[in-house]
Amino acid sequence: MIMSLILYVVVIVIIVFLIATIIHMYNNLVSLKNRVKNSYSQIDVQLKRRNDLIPNLVETVKGYAAHEKGVLEEVTAARSNVMNASNIKETSEANNQLTSALKTLFAVAENYPDLKANTNFQQLQEQLSDTEDKISYARQFYNDTVLMYNNACQKFPSNLLAKMFGFKEESFFEADEASREVPQVEF
Template sequence: MIIEIIILIIVLILVIYIIYQYNGLIRLRNRVKNAWSQIDVQLKRRADLIPNLVETVKGYAKHEKTVFENVTKARSSLMSAKTVKENAEANNMLTDSLKSLFAVAENYPELKASENFRQLQAQLSETEDKIAYSRQFYNDTVLMFNNKVQMFPSNILASLFHFTEAEYFEIAESDRAVPEVKF
């Protein structure tokens, strides 16, 4: 009788532990999805601002056709990206093309003085900050989830219930280079 109660208690503790671990995996997987959706919201906001910015610059720099085409193409890639990797690549392409767009804007003092352009640039800058924060939060959440998926004993449950590692949101290799500063 006592042995049966001990076995029952051990089984009950084991079941509670499995439920706890499983719910932890679900919680972290949902956090990863939520963190990704926050990045997605900010990327969408940036993509929505870009046509206004391009049109504003176009009015001043009509002959800079390739810059506008590159920005439009990059925005399109971002809007059609499905995976984390595709989103990261499209985001990096868009960032590079926006740098070109702002370089063009630097050559037009009357454009830089335009209130509309300054407001769009400020909104885009604010959005870039939010994207950076969202990426950091997403990658931190992915780290917690991947740790749980890989570490013992939760990795046993993770493999049993087919939890797989999430992808990190990574920057382009070209953005990793240290900029050269000259005086």
């Protein structure tokens, strides 16, 4: 009788331990999934800030470089693509396109000394540079968070729970091919 009681207690302890482990793994997956969403929203905040600065920058440049219409249209179109992106891949691609267009715009500005000396242009350029740094940090944090989440979705035994409850791996925020190329330096 005592042996059967001990056996029941051991079985109950094992069952409670398994349930507690499953609850812990599930809650960990939920927490990581929410961190991924939060870190993506931090990127979104910085992209919104950059998108809000761009019309002011374009208007400032228009006053000095009216015949650079193609560059201004490229920046405006790229900004629109960022605003209309609906998932991480589209946002990443549109963000890379906008970064490239802004680099072209700043290169064009080098040809206009009056524009470069304009206080409004300098402030906007500084704010955009600061925002680009924040976007870079937010992307890094997002990718670190996605790595932790994806690891939890792939490692045993939490991968079993992830499949059972429909947790799917997330995509990383990736750089475009052009930014991976080694720049050519000429003297």
